[in-house]
Amino acid sequence: SDSGSGDQDANRNADAKKVELTFGSNSVKGGKSSAGATFIQDVLIPKFVAEQKGKGVDVTVKFQGDGSDDEVYKQKLSLDLSNKSGPDLFQIDGIWVGEFAQANYIKPLTETVGDAAKVDDWDGWKQIPESVQALGSYNGQRYGVPGGTDGRVLYFNKKLFQQAGLPADWQPKSWDDIISAGQALKKIAGVTPIQINAGTAMGEATTMQGILPLLVGTGATVNSDGKWLGNTAQLREVLDFYHQVYSTGLGDPVLQREAKGRDKSFAEFAANKIGILLEGDYFWRSVVEPKEGVAKMADRDTAVGYALIPARQPGAGVKGQDFVSMSGGGATAINPNTKFPQQAWEFLQFMNSAEMVKESLDGAAKITQRSDVNSEVLKSDPMLSFVAEKVLPITQYRPGRAEYPKISAALQQATADVVGGKSTDAAAQAYEKAVEAAAGGKDKVTSN
Amino acid sequence: MAGIDIEGLATVYPNGVRAVDGLDLHVADGEFFALLGPSGCGKTTLLRTIAGLEAASEGTVRIDATDVTRTEPGKRGVAMVFQDYALFPHMSVSENITYPLKVRRVAAATRLEVASRTAGELSLDGLLERKPGQLSGGQQQRVALARAIASEGKVLLLDEPLSNLDARLRLEARTFLKKLQRDLGITTVFVTHDQAEALALADRIAVMDSGKLRQLGSPREVFARPANTFVANFIGSTPMNLLPGKVLGDGTVSVAGGSLPATTVSTPADAEVTVGIRPEYLTLSTGDVSGPSLRGEVVVAENLGTQSLVSVDCDGTLIGVTVPEETEPAPGAPVALTAPASRVLLYTQETGELLNSADHTAGARS
């Protein structure tokens, strides 16, 4: 490459005794992802500094926390990186890796650190499952070390299920099972049977907690072999399902259009007004969590059930699976223009060591990137163990390509159209047009 | 046409100012009546209360024998000309004149006719299509009058209609106004703070102070025999000399180191009084004079055109006296001042009321 750090010596300042690093993250104490920021500032950084001191290196690590909307954070980071400045290490969403790499904002770790062996030999990689490593990779190269991940399931309210005469250990095998459970729930007054995110108001939540989990249930992915999903039969099946839910009173179409609709759906679930809800494990950990959650459910452990998301019908899922899921997560990357590439890599390893990853949980249960840690910390929480053991093996990740946000927006738009009353075909056609424009040509879109 | 009857009228502003304070007044049918007084004495307020633009706090206003105290301004049958004329700048002269008719939804054809007739009466023909901004001050004033007349009120109220005109125009407009009122015979109440205007125009004058009536009478009465020192001081184009004095037994008053003759009928000797005498009624002599007189030294002389106003320092008091042009003595010259007894007015020192009030008219006709 002709720009960026290509000309720089990866071993610059390798022996510096006085080192300054900045760590950028979209989290902030007292605000967004407060726990993460607190861990980095109060635990990770001091420990790293102490460790380095032991080696005779005087390190200062500055935490640059933001805590804003992801899109604005991305803009700010991009502006910094495009001016060859910015923090030495920074956390980004897994789906940005591709576009950042294309813009030369980040480089493969081997290139930044300069020594392929040094990177590849890090023992941490062995603890990070391939599928999770994909979060920090692009075109088969590692650009960053992934952080934790998550998985999506169908939550259901056991109290309502009991009222509707449905089993407490409900596990649908096909979409039809979901619909028929919904129909049973519909008989209870004041209850919205099914909440599957739709529409543009919820943004990426619609894609992740709606379309994509359904789409993989039809056997398709949004990008395969470099081609984006167009107006295909699978897409239409997904849209048909939306149509079925929202036109027959199984879902609340108005909720899908509210700017704060997702928060509203949490509140309603907690208030026993929603029967079935497709969400990630975050919902379990932070929303209906009995003590600190934003929509606390004191009886979460008994009242909230969870089940794997079924494929449209058994075996119809991606890779022929019966059950499917989607996952996301972030990665930490090194700024190619850092003054201290070697030390940054050391920090990255330190940060992702088993010890630190465990500490980052601060006693809470959460799915981390490291299997060794997971197996230890998730024991206490059946739900998270369920995700780690049952969901992660069957899950899918979004493609980390620059065009993805627009494809995602087009998908959201298609669901919005359907929920708003348009026919499936019309919505699918409009979708395809948008995708062609975003992808840059008909040839980059699959269609049938 | 109609008279105006005002009984016990008071107008109190929300801030508590009693701008009109218990007033009784009768304006006869067809009369040209002036309200005169210093700034802030309540003239405008009285006029506006008659018009209905201010609500009366006490008392009644009757126009043409009908009680209108609680009637909307638009329904009292009065027309008003404001000090700034209040012509609508965006309407032509013709539209301005007929606006009162337009409000009453009179047909356009009739309006046109009225406009041209009224404009004719006030010599405004040829100006009908202009905008007020394209008119001189005098023309604007006439348009405002025309509008008031076109509204066919029974009573015409004028609030300082001449004060926005420049000195020269004012004199012309004065004569015009007087003639117009005489021709129309419409009952007119006219507010001014310029005593010369009131004297020149009015059939009768009401002099006001602090919301109260201080004198009511014909211009002649008010000028020659002001009922109190307030009116005395206010009327006249040169300020009246008002000096502390003492009644002497011999039909004279001692004042400013000298003495003047006076009609002292009703006054006991030795009474402390205020002596009032107009500069125009004092005679200045440079030689010796016989009889009661004041002696002093000339300070300055101001040219008044055909006359000069000479200030004379008599025993430390400045006394004004008018002399014909070309006869002013030089500053510093010693002079003597004399006056006819009938022109020397005596006021009580406490209340300032006129003392030698016996026989008004006889006194006024020297």
Add this chain to the structure above:
Amino acid sequence: MAGIDIEGLATVYPNGVRAVDGLDLHVADGEFFALLGPSGCGKTTLLRTIAGLEAASEGTVRIDATDVTRTEPGKRGVAMVFQDYALFPHMSVSENITYPLKVRRVAAATRLEVASRTAGELSLDGLLERKPGQLSGGQQQRVALARAIASEGKVLLLDEPLSNLDARLRLEARTFLKKLQRDLGITTVFVTHDQAEALALADRIAVMDSGKLRQLGSPREVFARPANTFVANFIGSTPMNLLPGKVLGDGTVSVAGGSLPATTVSTPADAEVTVGIRPEYLTLSTGDVSGPSLRGEVVVAENLGTQSLVSVDCDGTLIGVTVPEETEPAPGAPVALTAPASRVLLYTQETGELLNSADHTAGARS
């Protein structure tokens, strides 16, 4: 103290208006000089050009024999009082008065002293701590004067300093101003559009029109022998009668259906002229009169205090004449008007210039 010399002065505004148009003028040291003229004639502009607030487009201004045409206003040694007084609303009276000294960085102690001395001269003691907003109009005017005096300029410029005062206050302020100027002896140029003010105050008057000088002279000259019909029309508290007439051979002019005596020395017989005569110089008789006279019918009478202005319709022309109070004939009465020849002025009909101009003073002293 200093004189002002103005030579060929013209001031042109950016919009091309020649507000002052080639003027020559000399104001003597210590003189009280009035600039008089109708609105828009350029008085203010001339004053401002002297002060340096407007740049002269042509000609020179000399103050105390120094050419100041290109000097900053602050360095000309002039003091100015504006029509709106321009008192700084946020400063106390004392701060206002001494602001010119503050600008020159005079010590605060000295300033306080000047303030109290000047305030004493202008009877402002006790007001020094007030803000201008808390003063009456007359007091404000005196503060503005005090400030101008405190600046110790060689020349005092006053732009209509009395026009914001009410009628009564104006008369008092007039006398005060005249006395003050006499005491200080400071060269003073005074702008007014009120001829009475100019006559009363000034040592000499310049009458202007459209940026040009129309007459320059003492109040007496300007009043008694206006150099042209413009000045004739402008000066005098009652409008001068200006009537078309024709010179007759016999030392009279025929006018308005009658005739009047006139000094026709320099005028050929049969010449068409404009005859000018002041209402004050006409005599009204109800009986028969001998000699040249005008005959007509009384239209209206306006009370002027000690006199009345009677309008007489002579052969279709309205002629004003003053009569002493109480002697006004009733409207409709037939009357005759006479005048002394020395008071009858003749102007050319074309240019309006005075014709019988031989022996000004002799003519004026009848």
Add this chain to the structure above:
Amino acid sequence: MTSATAPARGRAPARDVAGLGVGRALGFVAPAMLLIGAFLIFPALWTIYIGITNYRLTGVEAVSPSMVGLSNYTKALNDALFHNALWLTLLFVLGSAIIGQNILGFTLAWVLRRARPVVRRTVEAFTLLAWILPSTVVAYLWVAFYDRDGGTLNSILGTPGTAWLIDYPMACLVVFNTWRGTAFSMMLYSSALQAVPPSQLESARMVGASGWQTLRDVVFPHIRGHVLTNTLLISLWTANDFSPFLLTKGGPNHESETVPVYIYNVALQGGELGYSSAISFLLLIANLLVSLVYLRLLRRRS
């Protein structure tokens, strides 16, 4: 200047009242112009330049954007969402600025003109409060006001469950923006009304004109200039107002996506800075056109 009489020496005193002179006047203007140039004109020009490229903040185009000529503009002209945004902006401006703020502001100024000071101050205080509160705070106030469940509006109207922001997004925004911006019109009209000579109002009253007749014949002709200036200013501000985003994010389904919100979405969600710059420029042009029309009207009427 005639050389015959004018002395050569010295510079004429400055023509302006303060003796500033053009040189020093320029010095006074310079700091402001410098900042304006740096932070307004320069970014504006750069934005126009970006508008003819396919620049993005990430991806390949971030490294090497290429000139695409006017294709961003032709794209905009065929972009249904942009048309939608333009139309909504027009509705927004028309409803909340030209009608809402104008009329409410005028009504307030007119009604409060002679109200008792206590009443006047109270009403003014609330109106101004709506204007000066930070927009982030205000957004929450209105979300709470319109809220579907606990919302004040539903409590007042007794219509629990009505999702105002979903069912009537533009109407909600119009009401919101009227609330937000009326203070400016009110203040402007208050001072404008002070310029209407009271004697003219009273003249109308004397001849018995009704309230409406007085407004039509006396008041409006006087403040026509102010109405136009005010309308111009608030139209511009409203057309460029970003606060709709804080309430609805342009939703549901683009139903309240005014141009500024659309620009934001295109730039941030879609990352297409080139295209969003082109739209910004189109918005500028539209504003310019509107202003020219206003100015023309203003000149013709006065």
Add this chain to the structure above:
Amino acid sequence: MRPGYVVRRIGFYVLICAITLFFAVPMLWIASAPFDASPGLGVHWPDWTLENIRKTLDHPYAMHSMVNSLLICVTTAVAVTAFAALASYALSRVRIPGRDALLYGLLLLSSVVTGTAAMVPIFVMMFQLGLIDSRFGVALVMTGGLLPAAIFILKDFVDAVPKSYEESARVFGASTGQILRDVVLPVARPGLATIMVWAFVNSWGNFLVPFLLIRSIDKQPGAVLMQTLTDEGGSVNLQVLPVFSLLFSIPVVVLYLLVNSRYGFRFHGGIKS
């Protein structure tokens, strides 16, 4: 007249009440939610508590961000007022050709160049100037954006200062500086105060500029902080946010009240026609 009068009075007060309610009711949230034990995005009679306030005061950046806001906005307001005063004075008193077109042009620009696209050049420039992560830099950018409208509005105030004040000072020999300091500024004070409040209020709510230009959390102003009062999923932190909203509103309200009581909050904004 009496009955008609009474009806009109009643109508007047009904109208006034309706309008006041319209403006007041949306503000109920900020009056109730901060003190409510279970605050929501709706308004209900609060379950009174001071717990939220304690939480907010304990927030690591809340109070600090207010200080930053004050720093940035006071600087901006002062700079805007000072520069706009100088410029509007010169523009008002000296005829500069094309002055009005210039003013309108700038006004137009300023209302447009606020979008996200313009942030790219602004960022690059600030970066080159080394003013990234500087509160002063943020104030500069905001000043540039607010100046045109400020000049536009302030010029009307200055136009209203009688010229005779300056002329009279000039005749007494005062220099331009003295005239400005002694006469023009004191007389135009209500206008300056109004502009200062206006500039303050406008910069107070600005999120994007400080967010993009500032790096350190402890330099971020309150407007940025408010955006971060969410949890990991983007849900609003309803314990801190209402209280912080209230706190965040106090300075602007206090400033407004101060100026209003001292000078009367007035606007001649572009009312010259």
